[in-house]
Amino acid sequence: MLAILGSLLLLAFGSGLVGSLSGLGGGVFIVPALVIAAHMPITVAVGASLISVVATSAGASVAFVRDGWTNLKVAMVLECATVTGAVAGALLAGMIPAVVLELLFALMMLQSAYFSLRKQGDDLVEHGDPIARRLELAGDIPDDSGKMIHYEIVNLASGGALMVVAGLMSGLLGIGSGALKVMAMDYFMHLPLKVSSATSNFMIGVTAGAGALVFLARGDVATSIAAPVAIGVTAGALLGSRILPHANVRALRLAFVVILILIAIEMGWRALQGI
Amino acid sequence: MAAIKEIQASPGEEDRILRVWTPVLLRTILVIATVILLGGLILMITQSPGNYVRRYHAVQAEHFAEKADFAEMLRLAAGGDPHSVMTLGLYVLTLVPLARVAFCFLLFVKERDFAYVGFTAYVLIGLIAGILLGRIG
Numbered sequence: 001m002l003a004i005l006g007s008l009l010l011l012a013f014g015s016g017l018v019g020s021l022s023g024l025g026g027g028v029f030i031v032p033a034l035v036i037a038a039h040m041p042i043t044v045a046v047g048a049s050l051i052s053v054v055a056t057s058a059g060a061s062v063a064f065v066r067d068g069w070t071n072l073k074v075a076m077v078l079e080c081a082t083v084t085g086a087v088a089g090a091l092l093a094g095m096i097p098a099v100v101l102e103l104l105f106a107l108m109m110l111q112s113a114y115f116s117l118r119k120q121g122d123d124l125v126e127h128g129d130p131i132a133r134r135l136e137l138a139g140d141i142p143d144d145s146g147k148m149i150h151y152e153i154v155n156l157a158s159g160g161a162l163m164v165v166a167g168l169m170s171g172l173l174g175i176g177s178g179a180l181k182v183m184a185m186d187y188f189m190h191l192p193l194k195v196s197s198a199t200s201n202f203m204i205g206v207t208a209g210a211g212a213l214v215f216l217a218r219g220d221v222a223t224s225i226a227a228p229v230a231i232g233v234t235a236g237a238l239l240g241s242r243i244l245p246h247a248n249v250r251a252l253r254l255a256f257v258v259i260l261i262l263i264a265i266e267m268g269w270r271a272l273q274g275i
Numbered sequence: 276m277a278a279i280k281e282i283q284a285s286p287g288e289e290d291r292i293l294r295v296w297t298p299v300l301l302r303t304i305l306v307i308a309t310v311i312l313l314g315g316l317i318l319m320i321t322q323s324p325g326n327y328v329r330r331y332h333a334v335q336a337e338h339f340a341e342k343a344d345f346a347e348m349l350r351l352a353a354g355g356d357p358h359s360v361m362t363l364g365l366y367v368l369t370l371v372p373l374a375r376v377a378f379c380f381l382l383f384v385k386e387r388d389f390a391y392v393g394f395t396a397y398v399l400i401g402l403i404a405g406i407l408l409g410r411i412g
Contacts, residue, residue, distance in 0.1 A: 001324035004331050041337045051365055058305050058371040062298040072379060076394045083401035091408055209372030210405045216365060217409030219341040224330040227312045227361035
């Protein structure tokens with residue numbers, strides 16, 4: 001038993017560490033780790049991963065909340081879209097064939113890889129959408145010198161539409177869809193990257209929580225797998241967040257992009273073999 | 276109204292509540308969940324390691340059915356059944372997002388910002404609907 005438990009904890013720990021260092025979260029690594037290395041069915045991996053995503057998001061948000069970058073209003077408006085997607089995704093996950101899930105997963109990994117490579121910088125706008133102004137979504141954030149910078153928000157509708165997709169993917173695949181969420185906020189809605197990351201982290205926990213509750217209530221979370229995985233991923237993510245300030249982030253990201261692409265190919269290949 | 280934003284530099288009362296109490300709340304739930312999960316694992320290792328190995332291989336072969344009856348799970352967990360203790364730990368973990376959204380809901384109610392009370396209520400209902408729909412589905 002100890003050998004099985006130890007390898008499961010180690011797999012989860014590694015996924016949490018890599019997820020934290022790459023900034024992509026544990027889900028995108030723990031699902032393939034469980035499917036490929038531990039030979040688990042993808043639905044079991046998805047259920048275990050959703051629980052871990054809730055735990056790691058909660059751990060990370062302690063720091064984010066203190067820094068004060070989360071835009072709670074943006075999070076709540078967009079969360080309406082992601083929760084809807086997540087509950088629908090989690091309900092559909094039991095009905096969709098494993099091959100389709102594995103293919104979708106491979107696609108999401110490629111999107112994460114693309115997101116990691118994309119040039120990231122703040123592209124702020126001066127005037128927000130009428131709806132965004134009405135909902136008072138704009139905010140202020142201190143720059144590196146401590147000066148407050150005002151940001152406005154645009155394209156709320158397309159951002160919201162992407163969030164439904166992010167929620168759906170989260171419920172279906174057990175991931176936080178952080179890369180998709182940050183991209184929607186940063187690229188479409190023009191929020192500063194720090195605000196996008198912090199707000200996305202808050203949303204990831206809630207979205208994964210919605211999916212996890214569906215899985216738990218349906219009895220689809222294999223406790224024997226999910227419990228050690230949650231502990232391992234959380235411990236790995238904690239260590240990752242300690243190492244991160246001292247790490248060469250750019251080199252790490254490039255290394256993880258290569259890993260992501262390789263896993264995406266492996267998952268895609270497995271899916272195609274199953275057809 | 277503006278104090279609701281966590282990005283505010285001037286620490287208003289709501290801002291203080293958010294920044295100080297949210298991390299405390301999150302940490303407390305996380306620690307409780309981790310202790311329960313670890314407790315369940317230790318019980319499993321000491322009491323029924325063979326049972327764990329059987330379950331592990333059953334899961335690999337997709338032959339597993341977790342008890343969906345919450346009351347039964349609670350009763351077994353109270354009796355020290357390792358598997359039910361771990362399941363309880365997983366449920367406690369999912370309280371984290373529920374508690375955070377409920378916390379925001381109360382803050383928006385206090386601010387009398389009814390548009391956001393509506394948005395937050397929708398998210399809360401979505402989370403609770405997840406449990407109900409999961410049972411039906």
